[in-house]
Amino acid sequence: QKEVEQDPGPLSVPEGAIVSLNCTYSNSAFQYFMWYRQYSRKGPELLMYTYSSGNKEDGRFTAQVDKSSKYISLFIRDSQPSDSATYLCAMMRSGGSNYKLTFGKGTLLTVNP
Amino acid sequence: DVKVTQSSRYLVKRTGEKVFLECVQDMDHENMFWYRQDPGLGLRLIYFSYDVKMKEKGDIPEGYSVSREKKERFSLILESASTNQTSMYLCASSPGRTNGYTFGSGTRLTVV
Numbered sequence: 342q343k344e345v346e347q348d349p350g351p352l353s354v355p356e357g358a359i360v361s362l363n364c365t366y367s368n369s370a371f372q373y374f375m376w377y378r379q380y381s382r383k384g385p386e387l388l389m390y391t392y393s394s395g396n397k398e399d400g401r402f403t404a405q406v407d408k409s410s411k412y413i414s415l416f417i418r419d420s421q422p423s424d425s426a427t428y429l430c431a432m433m434r435s436g437g438s439n440y441k442l443t444f445g446k447g448t449l450l451t452v453n454p
Numbered sequence: 455d456v457k458v459t460q461s462s463r464y465l466v467k468r469t470g471e472k473v474f475l476e477c478v479q480d481m482d483h484e485n486m487f488w489y490r491q492d493p494g495l496g497l498r499l500i501y502f503s504y505d506v507k508m509k510e511k512g513d514i515p516e517g518y519s520v521s522r523e524k525k526e527r528f529s530l531i532l533e534s535a536s537t538n539q540t541s542m543y544l545c546a547s548s549p550g551r552t553n554g555y556t557f558g559s560g561t562r563l564t565v566v
Contacts, residue, residue, distance in 0.1 A: 377554075382562075384560050386556075387555065390554050433552060435552075442554075442555060445496065446495070446496035
């Protein structure tokens with residue numbers, strides 16, 4: 342079983358839709374959870390950072406972590422064409438080599454005007 | 455803003471050549487990383503460094519080496535380039551043990 346699973350999509354939605362992106366993981370040692378956004382031909386940029394379980398909101402973006410289910414989500418409200426990108430989940434263990442991130446393979450999102 | 459700068463956006467090299475990819479960060483970050491990104495395979499860690507002159511192998515170090523002589527600079531070396539090393543190479547840095555990464559814009563390397 343892969344450590345981090347992410348549906349590659351592609352996901353296509355109309356402008357204004359609510360988007361839900363998800364990852365599952367198998368390693369219960371993961372404590373730090375992140376979402377990165379990657380535009381075409383660019384490097385990933387950090388979008389959301391969450392420690393342990395719970396929700397975090399930043400503008401139109403909400404990150405959720407459910408450690409009991411080993412499941413994380415990113416919600417995008419009122420999606421815009423500028424949100425079209427690949428979204429990567431990433432996770433980090435606590436302790437040991439805990440500065441190494443494990444990435445999902447990314448979900449390609451297109452928001453149509 | 456933290457900046458991670460990769461020296462080349464696009465590079466074409468011949469099979470067997472020694473290739474140097476350079477990465478510089480300007481925010482005094484301790485940790486630096488080299489990844490390659492391929493369709494369907496995602497990001498794969500090649501090498502990382504948590505201090506000057508320190509390095510650790512990632513998940514796919516074969517065919518690569520690295521050098522970190524100064525804190526701000528982390529170089530990836532392809533000892534003898536092969537066509538299966540054609541890829542997008544991404545450098546990243548982070549300031550501590552639990553922080554997110556800042557990535558460079560990537561180098562698209564083609565080996566012919």
